[in-house]
Amino acid sequence: MIKKELTNDIYMFSMNLEDLLFESMWELPHGVTMNSYIVKGEKTAIIDGVIGWNGVPETLYEILGEIDISPDDIDYVVINHMEPDHSGWIEDFKQIKDDFTIITTEKGKPLVEAFYGDDLTIKVVQEGDSLALGNGKELTFHPIPNVHWPETMVTYETTSKILFTCDMYGAFGTIDQHIFDDEMTPEETQLYEAESVRYFSNVLTTFSPMVKRAITKTKELDIKMIAPGHGPLYRDNPNKIIEDYTTYTKYASGFGKKEVTILWGSMYGSTKRAVEYAEKILKDAGVKVNLLRLPYATESDIVTNVFRSAGVIIAASTYEYRMFPPVAHAIDELGRKKITNKQALYFGSYGWNPGAERDLNNILDNYRMKWQFVEPVNFAGEATPDKLKEIKQQINLLLENMQEKLL
Ligand SMILES: Cc1cc2nc3c(=O)[nH]c(=O)nc-3n(C[C@H](O)[C@H](O)[C@H](O)COP(=O)(O)O)c2cc1C
Ligand SMILES: [Fe+2]
Ligand SMILES: [Fe+2]
Structure with missing residues (x-):
């Protein structure tokens, strides 16, 4: 597990997964990461809290301890995407804490209830809604429906200008130590580029028209860093992955490399x-x-x-x-x-x-x-x-x- 402070009081945790079939069907030669984020103001939010592919969140709780957060301190669980690889740990989390608020879109609410029961506190957010966490931390929410589930959204932290995108702008490939685009060796850059094509084509390409809309929406935000749920983070040039994704939507409709x-x-x-x-x-x-x-x-x-x-x-x-x-x-x-x-x-x-x-x-x-x-x-x-x-x-x-x- 990798732990990194992205900026003051915003943390990333990332877990490598290998030897799995993604979505139980895609064989991944280079594996995949599951990334989670903590934003700590006076209140604490966890975004895409994964850690525990099979609902084993002990590792998450352990690593939270290392940054002086107890699971009990988590006030908000932001669900950018309900797919159980990202949200499955809630089942366990709700056994140890009963006063947290889940933040999701209108289409996410019935999904949360279907997967984790209707006894949870859910706050439904619309385009542009914001949540002040205190200490200068503020989250805003932006639905990007159907990338690749109906409830998907991205979350933006207004002070740091970090955009948390979950499946959007993701890539396959495990991460060793280099998590940021500017830390990569040329070989790593090449690997993650290839693995972002693999990821897009295996997971998102059926939804290319919706991905296009999501690209347009993210371009309206002033972004300093893109922090996805899978793969590397882009802080040196967040536009690079936006442009790559734009190219991939074209691959889906017949364009391609000279191959x-x-x-x-x-x-x-x-x-x-x-x-x-x-x-x-x-x-x-x-x-x-x-x-x-x-x-x-x-x-x-x-x-x-x-x-x-x-x-x-x-x-x-x-x-x-x-x-x-x-x-x-x-x-x-x-x-x-x-x-x-x-x-x-x-x-x-x-x-x-x-x-x-x-x-x-x-x-x-x-x-x-x-x-x-x-x-x-x-x-x-x-x-x-x-x-x-x-x-x-x-x-x-x-x-x-x-x-x-x-x-
Ligand atoms: C199990 C089997 C089924 C076949 N069915 C047909 C067929 O329905 N029509 C046909 O023209 N040839 C059929 N063939 C013949 C093959 O198409 C032919 O041998 C061809 O040259 C095989 O090319 P390949 O070695 O590149 O596979 C069949 C061959 C096998 C072994
Ligand atoms: Fe997904
Ligand atoms: Fe995912």
């Missing part, structure tokens, strides 16, 4: 050999290639890589009249995530009657994905030199189409 992600699956190697050929063409053209073989790639890597790339190649053979199932599942997941308008190419091998392409089109239609495909290349058995030539031509067209989508 091609190849989602591929092959039973006996016919499609695989064509994938190897495609990879060489792309590399020769100076394009970064992300090869994800299914079913071996993780769900998290599939979504992250496709999300970030301006171009996608789906390479899969026909299996029982349809697409090789692990690849079909991957595209289905991308549809659920509303990753739209990507520039794409399909190719794959079949034995006697190609069915993969039709299956692909059904999935794309089902989720209204609006991906723009160049001409597909189906080949019986092994791809002939002519078929490989067709693949090359279509890759060149794909690269042309990607040009206006590059960010």
